[in-house]
Amino acid sequence: MKNVLLDVVIGLGVTALALLVGWSMQPKQQSFAVNHVIETDETAVSQVNTMQKDKAFENFVVEKFDFTRDGFVLVEQNDEKVKTRTDLLVEIEGEMMVYTLAIECIWIESLSSKGVYWANDVEMKSIMESAEAEDARLFLIVGVGGTPTSPRSLYVAPIKYHYEHMLTPQQLANFEVQVKPGTKFTYNGKVLTLE
Secondary structure (H helix, E strand, C coil): CHHHHHHHHHHHHHHHHHHHHHHHHHHHHHHHHHHHHHHHHHHHHHHHHHHHHHHHHHHHHHHCCCCCCCCEEEEEECCCCCCCCCCEEEEEECCCCEEEEEEEEEEECCCECCEEECCCHHHHHHHHHHHHHCCCEEEEEEEECCECCECCEEEEEEHHHCCCCEECHHHHHCCEECCCCCCCEEECCCCEEEC
């Protein structure tokens, strides 16, 4: 009986010692986990802020269309996190046909000397294929400066002319439109502009 009791006491002692050792190591592991979570949260906050700014600019662009007019329809506003389609799909009824516009919206704080990087290879391929499947004319609308809901400069570039990932400031300059209060987008079959 003494041997059994001694085995139980030793077993309990070993278990207590293991718990004590595990408990003493726990703060280091928690500290690492907490530091990792903080880094992840800051990255997530940065990504959320960027996504919020992108969505705010996209909504600004939507507001620049007069969907209360006959012949103007917002077919789709894309909520995907990964780019496989453009941000907006708009139909505009012309005199002889209905035009479908696939619109990619980008807002940036300032225009670098290199220009605007608007899509990587995979995104560009998916966006182009999506626009072709919809038989849509593809436009890139870039807001620069100010805020996403009130950009200082606005550029509306047909993407068929820009199969590169980067639009230079010189290329964009050809597509600048004036942002004035109350102006709305119009489309004449070739050019999307604010009037």
